[in-house]
Amino acid sequence: MKSEKFKYKSSTLHSSLYTFHFNLPCFILVGGRSSRFGSEKDDKALLFYRQQYDKCRQIFKNVYFVAKYKKFKNYPFFIEKSKIYAPLPALEEIVKKHKKIFILSVDTPNITPQSIIKLLHKKAVASDNPLIGYYDYTMLAKIRKNLKGKMRIFDINSNKIKIKEKEVLNINTLNDLKKL
Structure with a gap:
């Protein structure tokens, strides 16, 4: 994968952050209803959006949030059209x-x-949470097939790698929040 520039930032001895600025864009999904989190009004995206955006800006040249409407001012959005x-x-x-x-x-x-x-680097998705990862146009046929069927994402990118379970844990409920 080609990177446009390499910058190195060091914050502490234990947490070096490398800025690679990959050319492909990163999309952070924030469009869920959050109903499992308490209510439709308790948008869990508000808890993590800055953290996720800042993390991704260290790696990607372009980072966008994805939702049905622009949820946060002063951040780039990809507005999805599906209902x-x-x-x-x-x-x-x-x-x-x-x-x-x-x-x-x-x-x-x-x-x-x-x-x-x-x-x-592996053009992969996380095996325990295959929503997270790399996707490209060669996978469109599988995406479309799944749109007509079970609406599952698990078999779209067959290149899966293991990421620590704690890293790919979805915070869907208030109990999940306690696991942080």
Whole structure:
């Protein structure tokens, strides 16, 4: 994978952050209804969006949030057109437009930049959470087939690698929040 520039930032001895600025864009999904989190009004995206955006800006030249409307001021958005609240229709729209992408959900705040870079280099998705990872236009046929069927994302990118379970844990409920 070609990188446009390499910058190195060191914050502490224990957490070096490398800025690679990959050319393909990153899309952070923030469009869920959050109903399992308490209510439709308790948008869990508000808890993690800045953290996820800042993390991804260390790695990608272009980072966008994905939702049905612009939720946060002063941040770039990809507005999905589908009326369905599921990641698959948004994935199809994004891949059609951008050809090669990285997808991350806002509710997986524990994923590290190192794991994101590992997924990028392998053109893979996380085996325990295959929403997170690399997708491209060669996968459109599988995406469309799944849109007509079970609406599952698990078999779209067959290149899966293991990422620590804690890193790919979705924060869907208040109990999940306690696991952080």
